[in-house]
Amino acid sequence: MTTTYDPSDPKYYEESDLREELGRVFELCHGCRMCFNYCDSFPMLFNFVDSKDQQHADLTPSEQDAVVDACFGCKICYVKCPYIPPHEWALDFPRLMLRAKAVRTTQHQSDIRSRVTDQVLAHTDAVGSLNQALSAVVNPIVSRPNTGIRRAIEKVAGVSSQRLLPSYGKVRFSRWFKDRLPRFIASPRASVSIFPTCFIEYMAPQIGADVTTVYESQDIVCSLPEGVKCCGAPWLHQGNVAEFTRQARANLERLDEVVQQGRDIIVSQPTCAYVVKRDYPIYVPGEQAERVAAHTFDPSEYLVNQMRKDRSMTLGKVELDEEVVFHAACHTQAQNTGLKGRDLLKKLGVKVRVVSKCSGIDGTWGYRSENAASSLRMSSALADQIAKTGSTTIAGDCHLANTAIDEALGVRVEHPISLVRKLMGLETQPPLKGN
Structure with a gap:
């Protein structure tokens, strides 16, 4: 043993x-x-x-x-x-x-159906780029559970027909980033590179745009790493170590270039950030992975750290009638860095109540048809706990958990940085309409 x-x-x-x-x-x-x-x-x-x-x-x-x-x-x-x-x-x-x-x-112990589902859920860049390009057709499908077409997809691909799936942006984040007019920063406080991963690149470009807008308002220069792809989490969680390490190595090459140039890496989704910080050094051991991990941060974590270093840095204060419910995502807690999204909102003078129950999604597990019933039960328990607070302003780091809360309550859940951007009265330029 x-x-x-x-x-x-x-x-x-x-x-x-x-x-x-x-x-x-x-x-x-x-x-x-x-x-x-x-x-x-x-x-x-x-x-x-x-x-x-x-x-x-x-x-x-x-x-x-x-x-x-x-x-x-x-x-x-x-x-x-x-x-x-x-x-x-x-x-x-x-x-x-x-x-x-x-x-x-x-040992190839999984059945054919499971292997097909693995492939569909793990090829996030191929599926994401296609679905984003066809978002006008795809979004009505993913946003309507229990339709005939969703049941057909479940039968073929094993993706649950019962779940509300994340929709796709009309514009890829990298396209928005390259088309925008960067804010001129005469005296930069810091320089970062935003690693969007598949979530921000294809599904939630608004989060990436909000991170960029808030950071630039605080004199933090933003850039994009070239040639990076999905962090590889779906491969790892399915047990495909070979594919995961292949993807991790490719990303590490690009991300390490960024770090060597003196920039920190911002990863906006907790699962992806956990993978880069904790899993890359285990599966691709060496100085490169350790260096990248040490320079990788959640966007709220990074901003709170910068404000601690530079006391002149401020987001201002706002008036908000109701308290914000902050969902502490599991993979945020697993990073053991504290609830920095909550802390960031508090710096604006906002009252925050934390709810930490799991959404039951966790990567792709909750979207597999065989797990749908268990996942929905957990999502419902989380939604019930949030509903009891009586608040309609909800924030959370995890886009998948936020989608599950939206599914149960019909309330849009904001990433904490997105909520900060709105409370500060900042606008993304150009606006991401419909995202």
Whole structure:
């Protein structure tokens, strides 16, 4: 049995070794049970163990696999776990689940339907560029669950027909960025490069435009890294380590050039930021990945840090009648940098209430047809908690979680930087109409 979360370890892909390690970790989790109310993996695990007179070792491979499948990588269990490395038990449940999925992928244990869904959800740049170009046709489809065409897509591609999917921008973020007239900054405070990833590039260019507008208002020079693509998270979460590392290496080459030129990297989506900060150094180890990770920031995190360094930097104060509900996305919490979106809003004098329940999307897991029921249940619980606040102004870092909240409540959820831009009275130039 090998306790390893290193994909370069020879034992990493051995199924027999993995099964023993799953047994070890399941015993620890069974003895603790602190995570009983997180994702379905834990109550499922505890029910399996309890049905066998608390003999964790008696779990069958199919029962172990069911626990793995129920994990969607929110990483909240890791944030709360008392036994993570460097504790002698070295428990990292989310990374063990990634190992299990990697073993399954390398041994081709997934059925054809799952492999098709993997390909559809992981080729984000190909699918994103096509859907963005055809946004006038695509957006009515993705925004209307349970239609005939959505059921046909589910049957062929395995993408749930029940979920509201994120719509696509009328203009790609990189096109908007190149077409805009940059603000002249005589004395720059800092210089950054905005790594849009697939979310901002194709689906939510307005967030990227808002980051650019707010940053330039604070004398922060913005640029775009050349030749970057999706961060690769869908490949990693499906267990396709080869494709993930290929994409990570390509991005690292480009991002490291930016860092070597003295610019920091801004990643506006928490899943993508987590991947660059935490996963790239593990799967593509070396100075390059460590350097890029050290210079990568969430946009609110970076702005709050700059304001801490430069006390003359201010966003001003605004009057807002109601408090803002801030959804603390799982992958924001997993970065362990604090809730900087909340902190940024507070600097404007806004009252903020935090809601931290998971949306059940987490990358692409919640959009797979086999996970739709569980995901919708979690999204509904989050929406109920938000609804109880009575506030109609909602902010959150994660675009997918925001879409799930919109789906449940019919309320548009803003990225905190987007809300800051509006409260400051700034306009994106040129405007992104319909995005």
